[in-house]
Amino acid sequence: MEARHLRYALALAEHGHFGRAAHALGIAQPPLSKQIADLEREMGARLFDRTRQGVFPTAAGQAFLARARRALEEMTAATVDAGRAARGETGRLRLGFIASALLDPLPNVLSRFGRARPDVRLELHEMASSRSAATLISGELDVAVTLGPPRGSGAEHLVSVPVGHDHLIAVVSSTHPYAGQASVSVDQVRRQPLIVAAGEDEPAVTAGLRTLLGDDAVDGASVARDVHTIIGLAACGVGVGLGPSRMLSAPRPGTRFCEVTPRAALPELILSFNGQDRSPVLGAFLDTVCRSCPDVGAALDRRSGHSWGSGSVPSAAH
Missing domain, CATH: 3.40.190.10 (Periplasmic binding protein-like II)
Incomplete structure (x- = not known):
């Protein structure tokens, strides 16, 4: 049984006539009659009564059509959901950050991302730089904002770019x-x-x-x-x-x-993520960062070999 069989049966029930149903479906009447007959043989029950007054669902047909309608609705919803997930419009993002990042640049980034991706679940964790770096490397975070670049075993797989300079x-x-x-x-x-x-x-x-x-x-x-x-x-x-x-x-x-x-520079505020992560949600978040922090896009281009600002997923680190 295929989705087209469900659509054919629903169209026949709606129009009550093979000719009108075939016209609505954009197919010839003989193929429609054959498909309905094949469906009835597969189901092992007559789904429609053919009368001079029209074509009407049987009791078995009514039960089948109720399920068929819901099945098609679920298939449509599944297609929509898959598309939204592929565009980074749903899913989750796990972000670790130091408190001072809430002064700048996170307020603009998070508010902008939240407006653009309201159905993405943000999991936000305030933590010290050393801890968020280790948690990112272990795969428990998707993005980390730290003072200075992450260090330790596994840090070589991260893409890190400055998002703030301080003194x-x-x-x-x-x-x-x-x-x-x-x-x-x-x-x-x-x-x-x-x-x-x-x-x-x-x-x-x-x-x-x-x-x-x-x-x-x-x-x-x-x-x-x-x-x-x-x-x-x-x-x-x-x-x-x-x-x-x-x-x-x-x-x-x-x-x-x-x-x-005299002015004393402090460690840069660094945004890091796993260079092998292909998550569309991460790609959407990084695009938002680039739009909120103008200098970040060029740095990401150089560091990751990817052009940001298009909503596509990140490529591997170099």
């Missing part, structure tokens, strides 16, 4: 002596109680701070989980918060930001 800035309460200054020197910062991100979560940042400020300043600092906590503790007057310049996009009443001189 160190300070945040203080509006009553702090530095609050009226546009910038503070490293020596000024070193003499203050400090607030920094957890060292074990972002070792590259901590290592840079130790080089810049010295071990004593960093070892005596208050430790915050993320940039939002750094800003919050600074607002409480605990000390001088140190974090990435993307903190400027999250001003909080009662705080002031200061540049730190």
